[in-house]
Structures are given as C-alpha cells and as structure tokens.
Amino acid sequence: MGLMDAYKLGRERRFHLYRALRKRHQLKPVSNRARKIRRRDILAFTTLRNERVRLPYFLEYYRDLGVNHFLFVDNDSSDGSREYLAGQEDCSVWTTSASYRQSRYGMDWINWLLMRYGHEHWCLTVDPDEFFVYPFCDTRPMAALCDWLDACEIRSFSAMLLDMYPKGPLSAQPYVEGQDPLEIACWFDAGNYTISRNWKHGNLWIQGGPRMRVFFDDDPWKAPALNKIPLVRWSRRYAYNSSTHSLLPRGLNLVFDEWGGEKASGALLHTKFLDTFGAKAQEELLRGQHYGKSREYIAYHERLQADPDLWCKWSEKYINWRQLEILGLMSKGNWA
Amino acid sequence: MSVGIVMLVHTALGRAEQVARHWAAAGCPVVIHVDAKVSDRRYKAFREALSDVALIRFSSRHVCTWGAWGIVAATQDACEMLLGDHAEVQHVFLSSGSCLPLRPVDELKTYLAARPRTDFIESATTADVPWTVGGLDEERFTLRFPFSWKTQRRAFDRYVEFQRKLGFRRRIPDGVVPHMGSQWWCLTRQTLQAILTDPQRAEYDRYFRKVWIPDESYFQTLARKHSTHVESRSLTLSKFDFQGKPHIFYDDHLQLLRRSDCFVARKIWPHANRLYRVFLTDAEGAMKRREPNPGKIDRIFSTASERRTRGRTGLYMQSRFPREGWEGGLTGARYSVFQGFTELFEDFEAWLSRTAGCRVHGQIFGPGDAEFSGGQQVINGALTAKAALRDHSPRTFLTNLIWNTRGERQCFQYSPRANQAVAWDMAKDGNAHVSVIAGAWAVPLFRTRRPFEEIRREAARLQRIEHEFLDALRSPWAKARAQIWSMAEVVEAPSEALQASIDEMGLRTARRLPELPEMRDLTGFGAFLQSLKNQGMHPYLMGDFPAEVDEPAQDEEPDDKPRRPYMVKK
Numbered sequence: 001m002g003l004m005d006a007y008k009l010g011r012e013r014r015f016h017l018y019r020a021l022r023k024r025h026q027l028k029p030v031s032n033r034a035r036k037i038r039r040r041d042i043l044a045f046t047t048l049r050n051e052r053v054r055l056p057y058f059l060e061y062y063r064d065l066g067v068n069h070f071l072f073v074d075n076d077s078s079d080g081s082r083e084y085l086a087g088q089e090d091c092s093v094w095t096t097s098a099s100y101r102q103s104r105y106g107m108d109w110i111n112w113l114l115m116r117y118g119h120e121h122w123c124l125t126v127d128p129d130e131f132f133v134y135p136f137c138d139t140r141p142m143a144a145l146c147d148w149l150d151a152c153e154i155r156s157f158s159a160m161l162l163d164m165y166p167k168g169p170l171s172a173q174p175y176v177e178g179q180d181p182l183e184i185a186c187w188f189d190a191g192n193y194t195i196s197r198n199w200k201h202g203n204l205w206i207q208g209g210p211r212m213r214v215f216f217d218d219d220p221w222k223a224p225a226l227n228k229i230p231l232v233r234w235s236r237r238y239a240y241n242s243s244t245h246s247l248l249p250r251g252l253n254l255v256f257d258e259w260g261g262e263k264a265s266g267a268l269l270h271t272k273f274l275d276t277f278g279a280k281a282q283e284e285l286l287r288g289q290h291y292g293k294s295r296e297y298i299a300y301h302e303r304l305q306a307d308p309d310l311w312c313k314w315s316e317k318y319i320n321w322r323q324l325e326i327l328g329l330m331s332k333g334n335w336a
Numbered sequence: 337m338s339v340g341i342v343m344l345v346h347t348a349l350g351r352a353e354q355v356a357r358h359w360a361a362a363g364c365p366v367v368i369h370v371d372a373k374v375s376d377r378r379y380k381a382f383r384e385a386l387s388d389v390a391l392i393r394f395s396s397r398h399v400c401t402w403g404a405w406g407i408v409a410a411t412q413d414a415c416e417m418l419l420g421d422h423a424e425v426q427h428v429f430l431s432s433g434s435c436l437p438l439r440p441v442d443e444l445k446t447y448l449a450a451r452p453r454t455d456f457i458e459s460a461t462t463a464d465v466p467w468t469v470g471g472l473d474e475e476r477f478t479l480r481f482p483f484s485w486k487t488q489r490r491a492f493d494r495y496v497e498f499q500r501k502l503g504f505r506r507r508i509p510d511g512v513v514p515h516m517g518s519q520w521w522c523l524t525r526q527t528l529q530a531i532l533t534d535p536q537r538a539e540y541d542r543y544f545r546k547v548w549i550p551d552e553s554y555f556q557t558l559a560r561k562h563s564t565h566v567e568s569r570s571l572t573l574s575k576f577d578f579q580g581k582p583h584i585f586y587d588d589h590l591q592l593l594r595r596s597d598c599f600v601a602r603k604i605w606p607h608a609n610r611l612y613r614v615f616l617t618d619a620e621g622a623m624k625r626r627e628p629n630p631g632k633i634d635r636i637f638s639t640a641s642e643r644r645t646r647g648r649t650g651l652y653m654q655s656r657f658p659r660e661g662w663e664g665g666l667t668g669a670r671y672s673v674f675q676g677f678t679e680l681f682e683d684f685e686a687w688l689s690r691t692a693g694c695r696v697h698g699q700i701f702g703p704g705d706a707e708f709s710g711g712q713q714v715i716n717g718a719l720t721a722k723a724a725l726r727d728h729s730p731r732t733f734l735t736n737l738i739w740n741t742r743g744e745r746q747c748f749q750y751s752p753r754a755n756q757a758v759a760w761d762m763a764k765d766g767n768a769h770v771s772v773i774a775g776a777w778a779v780p781l782f783r784t785r786r787p788f789e790e791i792r793r794e795a796a797r798l799q800r801i802e803h804e805f806l807d808a809l810r811s812p813w814a815k816a817r818a819q820i821w822s823m824a825e826v827v828e829a830p831s832e833a834l835q836a837s838i839d840e841m842g843l844r845t846a847r848r849l850p851e852l853p854e855m856r857d858l859t860g861f862g863a864f865l866q867s868l869k870n871q872g873m874h875p876y877l878m879g880d881f882p883a884e885v886d887e888p889a890q891d892e893e894p895d896d897k898p899r900r901p902y903m904v905k906k
Contacts, residue, residue, distance in 0.1 A: 136586070136588065139586065139587060139588035140586050140587070140588065141607070143607060144586055144605055144607065147584075147605065147607075148584060151581060151584065152579070152581060158654045158655055159654075160653070160654040189717070189718035190716075190717045190718060190740070191716065191717020191718065191719060191736050191739060191740035192717055192718050192719045192720065192725075192736060193653075193732075193736070194728060194729040194732040194733075195652055195653070195654075195657055195729075195732065196729070197657065204654060204657055206654060207728075210718075212725065213714075213718060213720050213725070217720065217722045217724060217725055218722075218724050219724070220724055220725050220728035221728070227654060255654070255655060256653075256654060256655045256656060256657045257644075257647065257655065257656055257657075257658070258657065258658060258659045258662065259658060259659070259662045260645075260646060260647050260656075260658045260662045260663060260664045261643070261644050261645045261646060261647045261656065262643055262644060262647040262648065262651075262653075262655055262656040263644070263655040263656070264655065265653075265654050265655035312714045312718055313714065314714050314715060314716055314717060314718045314719075315718055316717075316718075328648060328651040328653050328739065329653060329654075330653070330654070330655070331643070331647075331653065331655050331656065332640065332643060333640075333643065333644050333655065334577050334578065334640045334641050334643065334644030334645075335640065336583060336636050336637050336639070336640035
C-alpha cells in the first residue's frame with residue numbers, strides 16, 4: 001500500500017469518526033446504565049426499529065452466550081420496544097427519530113456508541129434478527145472465544161450472515177414472542193455462495209444464499225452482501241465502514257487466510273424470514289430508508305405478493321455449529 | 337521423600353490459589369513466584385489468602401517478560417528456597433498458575449519415588465528439532481537480543497540481520513552443549529542442586545541472560561551437564577500451536593484430559609469451572625499406575641494446527657480465501673470434463689452414467705442455464721442452474737459444485753459454445769480430467785439448416801475458441817490430465833477414445849466396454865467441411881475427412897441393428 005492510499009484510507013476513517021461524533025447529538029438517552037460496565041465485559045450493540053416481538057428471545061440468547069451489557073439505538077419505535085428495553089437491567093437505550101439512511105443506515109450512531117463505550121472491550125454488533133454462532137458455542141461461553149482471540153492477538157472475528165428460512169410460505173408459521181425463531185426458520189443454503197475480494201478495503205465480498213437464489217436471480221450483482229465482522233476488540237480509533245461488512249483500519253478486515261489455511265470464523269444466523277417479514281418489508285418500502293434506495297425491499301415486495309417458498313429440495317436443516325463447520329460455512333481454525 | 341512444587345504465577349491468582357492449596361493439602365511444599373508486574377495490592381491479597389497454609393511460601397519477585405531472563409531468575413530463587421527449606425524434597429516440579437493436576441498427587445509421588453534418579457526434562461539439541469519460532473534455532477545461542485520480539489519486532493529483526501552480516505558470534509561457555517525444550521520440567525534434588533551450586537554458575541547466568549528465550553534452554557542445557565539420567569519428556573501436558581502459543585483446555589476437554597493419564601496439564605482456561613471442580617476434588621478411585629498417554633490430545637491439536645495452516649482444499653469461504661496459486665488445488669475432488677462427445681454420439685450422457693456409474697451433467701456452463709443431471713433446477717448445496725447466477729462467478733460455480741458433491745465423482749460436458757471463463761481454471765486444476773474430441777463442434781452446425789454465411793462465421797468462432805482451450809490444455813501451466821483426439825481419429829476408432837476416457841477415470845475395472853454409444857449420422861460431413869473450405873474458412877481441428885460424398889462402411893448396416901463394440905489392440 002502506497003503512502004497515498006494509506007492517507008486516503010486514514011482520511012476515510014477519520015471522516016467516519018467525525019460523522020459519528022456529529023451524529024451523537026441525535027441520540028437521546030432513554031436509560032443509560034453504561035456505568036455498570038466492568039473492565040472485561042462483552043458488549044452488544046444494536047440498532048432497531050419496531051422489533052418488540054423479537055426482543056425477549058434475543059436478550060435471552062445473548063445473555064446465555066455471556067454478553068454482559070447491551071447498548072441499543074432505538075430508531076423511533078412505536079411498538080413498545082423502547083419501553084421494554086428500558087426496563088431491562090443490563091440494557092442501555094438511546095432513541096432518535098432522525099433519518100436512518102442519513103446516519104449511514106445506523107452506522108454513525110453505532111460508531112459513536114462504540115467509540116464512547118466500546119474502547120478496549122470485545123464488542124458484538126448485531127441486529128435483533130441475527131444470532132451469533134461460533135466454534136464450540138454450545139460448550140464454551142463467548143468469554144472463552146474472546147480470551148482465546150486475545151491470546152492469539154486477533155482483534156476481529158468474522159461471522160458470515162447465513163439467511164435462515166422456513167419450509168413453506170412465510171405466513172404459514174406465525175412467530176410467538178419468546179420463541180426461538182430457529183424453530184421456524186431452520187433451513188439454509190449450504191453451498192451457493194460467491195466470494196470476491198475488495199482490494200481497497202481488504203475485505204471479502206460474499207453473496208449468495210436464498211436471497212440471491214430467489215430474489216436476485218436475474219441481477220446477482222445487486223444481491224446483498226453476506227460478509228460480516230461483528231465481533232471486534234474495539235478501539236476508539238476504529239470505525240465501521242459499511243454496515244458491519246468492513247472496518248477501518250483495513251487490517252481488521254483480514255479475517256481470512258490468504259495462503260491456503262483457515263482462520264477461525266463463525267456465523268450470524270439471520271432469521272429475517274418469519275411471518276413478520278411481509279409487514280416489515282411493506283413498511284420499509286414506504287420509508288425508503290434502506291441501502292441502495294431500498295432496492296432489496298423492492299425486490300422482496302415484488303416476490304412477496306406470491307407469498308413465496310424459499311425452501312428447495314437441497315435446503316439444509318440447521319442442527320448446530322459443527323454442521324456449519326463440516327459444510328465449510330465456518331471454521332474452527334486452530335482453536336481446539 | 338516428597339515432591340516440591342514451584343509455581344510461576346502471573347494471572348488468574350484465584351485459580352493459582354486453588355491449585356496451590358491442592359498441592360499443599362497432599363503434603364507437597366509449594367513455593368510461589370508472583371510476577372512483579374502484578375500490582376502490590378493484588379499480590380498482598382493473594383499472600384493473605386494463602387497465609388493459613390504453612391507449606392506455601394513466596395519467593396522474591398522478578399519481572400517476567402516472555403523470552404527474557406526474568407523467568408529463569410524467578411525459577412532459580414524459588415528452587416533455592418524450596419530446596420533450602422525442605423530437606424525431604426526429592427523432586428522439584430516446575431508448574432505455572434494455569435497448570436492443573438489431573439491425577440491424584442499421591443500417584444505423582446509414587447511415580448517419582450519409583451524413579452528417584454530420573455530427571456524429566458524435555459531437552460534436545462537445536463540442530464535436531466524444528467520447534468523454533470521466528471526462524472532462530474542455533475542463533476538464539478550465538479547472537480545477542482537486546483530488543484523485545486513482541487514489542488520491538490522491527491528492531492529485533494534488524495539487529496539480528498546486522499549481527500548476521502557482521503558475522504558476530506557469541507562464545508558458548510565451555511562444558512555446555514546448548515539444548516532446548518519445554519519450559520516445564522521435574523528435576524531431582526541432586527541435579528537441581530548441582531545446577532544451582534555449579535562453580536561456573538555466574539558465568540552461565542551471564543551467558544544465558546542474553547540468550548533468546550532462556551527459560552526454554554537454561555535448565556535444559558545444564559541438566560545435560562549434571563544429570564545422570566535424563567528422560568527427555570515433560571510430565572506436564574502442554575501443546576503448542578503453529579505460532580508457538582500454548583493450546584488452552586476448556587470444560588469440554590474433560591474426558592480427553594481424563595483419558596490422557598497425564599499428571600499435570602497446561603494451560604487451563606481460568607473460567608473452566610468444571611475442570612477445576614473435577615480435578616481438584618476427585619481424589620477418589622483406585623491408584624492407576626499407567627504411563628501418561630497424550631496421544632489423542634496430540635491428534636486433536638495437530639489436526640487443528642493443520643486446519644489453520646493448510647485448510648480444506650477446494651473450499652472457499654469467509655475465512656479461507658487463498659491468493660491465486662496458494663489454493664493447494666483449485667478443487668477438492670476429481671472430476672471429468674467431456675468436450676465434443678455429446679456432439680458426436682447419440683445419448684452420450686446416458687451411456688456415460690450407465691458405464692461409469694457416476695453423476696453425469698450436461699452442458700453446465702451453457703449456453704443457457706446449467707443442465708444438471710436429471711434436469712434438476714437446483715442441486716446439492718442449493719446451487720441453482722440459472723445462467724445469470726452461474727455467469728456471475730463461473731469459477732465459484734465450478735468450485736461450489738465440486739465441493740458440494742464431494743464424495744461423488746462428477747462428469748460434465750463442455751464445449752466452445754459454453755462460458756469460457758473457466759477454461760484456464762480447469763486446465764490448471766490437477767483434479768480435472770479433460771477429454772476432447774477436437775472439431776466435434778462442427779457436427780451440430782452440419783446438422784442445422786441455417787444460412788451458410790452464418791454457419792461459416794459460427795464455425796470460425798468456435799474453432800478459434802476450441803483452439804485456445806487446447807492451447808491451454810497443452811501449455812506448461814496445465815495440470816489437468818488431458819486427452820485430445822481429432823474427430824477423424826474418433827470416427828475411425830470410436831472405442832479407443834471412449835475406452836481411454838473411461839479408463840482415465842479409474843472407476844471401472846472392466847477390461848472392455850460392454851456397449852458403445854451410437855455415433856450420429858455423418859453422411860455428407862466431408863462435403864460440408866469442403867464447402868467451408870471453399871468459403872475460405874479452413875476447419876483444421878477435426879482432422880481429415882474425405883471431401884467426396886463418402887459411404888462409410890458402418891452405414892451399410894441396417895439402422896435397427898446396433899453396431900457392435902470393438903476393441904483396438906495397442
């Protein structure tokens with residue numbers, strides 16, 4: 001990397017940090033319990049809007065994994081999400097009615113919270129419909145993973161977004177509050193992912209899965225990116241660059257081995273496709289606040305009229321992380 | 337007769353306390369060294385907590401940095417204290433705060449009592465082992481290392497380079513041969529005493545102070561000088577990964593650790609509550625006199641290191657994305673590619689799948705959607721036949737297909753009409769087996785009814801493309817096993833090409849093919865080629881066909897009677 005490139009990337013990073021600093025004024029604290037955060041605590045950062053029904057299980061899942069404190073940005077929910085979270089002892093909540101899109105799809109807000117509270121903590125940035133799995137997650141808490149990453153001097157951990165879907169039409173199995181969404185959306189695509197490398201930021205660009213197979217089969221370039229780096233040993237100099245797909249400085253994006261080996265990685269089980277999805281897509285389409293002029297939601301909307309079945313004969317039913325490891329969607333690396 | 341424990345502690349003091357109590361409860365005197373980097377407040381609290389146990393003492397504190405002398409100095413002090421205070425100690429066991437005894441202490445005592453003169457210390461000469469981190473083996477004894485490897489890496493490397501250029505060498509003290517090995521040992525009183533009271537100790541200390549990672553070489557070297565019986569292995573189960581960092585044990589390793597029959601394991605994750613609970617309370621059970629057997633644990637950790645450094649060939653994913661040339665093979669399993677066969681033979685795919693008993697696809701790289709076997713729209717791994725998705729990344733499509741169907745041999749058709757983006761990938765892939773009947777692309781052209789000018793243009797295009805593919809297969813970079821025939825050769829002796837392709841797949845042991853696919857009717861093909869030539873477009877890949885309207889011998893047979901296969905003797 002030449003000096004000029006280094007300078008440009010540095011400028012880009014400072015620009016993101018500057019935006020984060022400026023946008024912090026949009027966040028109004030609802031309940032700030034951040035002083036409860038202890039030195040080695042694992043923190044979770046989430047932006048949400050009207051996700052009340054998902055929250056109880058979301059919190060339960062991550063509490064079990066060993067997340068110590070949750071920091072939420074509520075983007076103007078009207079379904080009681082904010083009030084529910086404000087009542088939880090391990091949650092801090094900020095709210096804003098500002099534009100999601102103009103906050104770079106929430107990343108400016110999250111970057112600010114990370115800068116302010118995430119410094120020198122292991123920080124997990126996830127959406128309410130994303131469930132983090134990592135090697136040995138059934139027997140070892142997240143603290144074990146973080147300690148191991150510390151011992152190996154690794155600062156960022158990759159977890160690819162794995163779209164989960166139910167068998168049959170989305171509306172067939174209604175989701176009940178507190179239920180494990182994986183009971184309904186337990187199917188995934190095992191081997192239709194395409195990968196290319198972004199040389200500028202050093203990250204991989206992964207596409208594929210049911211969304212590309214069903215919604216973007218005529219224009220694959222527009223299919224959503226699935227590469228994610230949600231777990232980072234944060235420093236206040238870092239910034240998420242494009243959602244949680246990539247970070248700056250770009251060394252953090254080197255979560256893959258270039259010389260034939262495998263680094264350790266996990267997966268984010270993405271349970272977007274529940275019966276709640278139709279209404280959500282409708283709303284997001286009207287708001288037009290999502291990436292690429294919400295083209296993803298336009299594509300969904302077109303197909304959703306038919307209440308589609310994402311399931312196919314070769315869909316794989318989710319069992320556990322070992323299955324994902326064997327299928328080659330994630331890896332233990334040298335963690336044993 | 338007893339065994340004394342020296343513990344080097346720097347973190348997880350709570351766990352260290354638990355383990356120290358465990359040793360002391362079994363009657364082993366313990367001397368603990370706490371890293372000087374631990375704050376005085378925590379150190380005091382730690383001492384306070386253990387003040388009720390008479391057998392536990394604390395030695396003077398040194399700063400312990402990885403790869404530096406402090407650890408050796410700390411060990412020396414602690415050992416002197418232990419040997420001075422406890423005349424009954426026969427063996428001294430060096431352990432760390434993250435070590436965990438796996439077998440009852442009495443078993444360790446019995447084991448050592450039965451071997452009163454044996455020193456358990458892993459110790460090998462530098463020339464014979466490839467353990468080193470940072471590429472330094474013998475040089476760690478002959479160069480100087482004033483800079484930290486961890487925090488001043490650049491200065492460290494430059495200074496090493498500088499000394500190499502100057503040809504600088506330190507003198508190794510007389511009477512010692514440098515050895516190295518695991519830091520965790522168990523030495524007899526005699527050997528340890530001899531090392532600590534050696535008249536040359538001041539000289540040795542001065543020398544080793546500047547050696548890189550002296551904790552892995554000081555005692556290992558000097559034990560060779562003083563010991564009467566060195567058993568070169570460590571009683572502490574400790575495994576290192578490819579970067580020289582110790583593997584960590586968790587609760588889910590419980591059964592493995594139990595079955596290993598090792599005395600002590602490191603390093604244990606401080607929050608592995610179950611391991612600490614089980615191994616520090618479970619004194620029950622009959623006395624086992626088995627030898628330690630860490631084989632299974634070895635295997636698990638070496639597989640993990642292998643996974644990290646070599647990975648799974650043919651897999652491309654979020655944490656394995658090799659640079660070009662570093663894949664260790666583009667694909668993970670063998671597959672066969674046939675070009676020109678479906679053009680020349682009727683129903684070739686069905687015949688192939690009958691004969692070879694493997695999965696036979698049609699033209700998966702187009703034109704149009706992929707023709708998966710059985711006309712499926714989606715196959716293994718939810719890989720779809722859609723042309724747009726395939727052409728989005730053809731190489732990934734190929735590697736995905738082979739990865740998803742691993743364990744089952746794949747065959748597919750290819751042609752100059754298909755997406756050529758993967759041509760070079762297949763040619764360079766050692767797993768590919770490519771059979772080509774050159775020039776067979778002309779058969780469909782010959783059978784169409786299109787304006788001749790169009791056919792001529794198409795023929796020229798296809799010939800150019802196939803020529804490039806054949807060049808790739810014949811290039812010095814090609815690793816695929818390629819078999820190329822001209823169409824004329826195959827028409828002359830069809831069974832030869834078919835037999836050779838099937839043999840190459842190595843699936844069937846049958847000496848000869850039971851049946852052959854039927855060749856398409858080529859009456860007038862020679863004339864067709866001639867008219868192309870007359871138009872100025874010379875088809876050369878298919879070999880020579882007589883220009884006259886020929887009457888091949890096989891055509892004399894009635895249509896309803898299939899041709900009999902025959903074998904060409906080599």
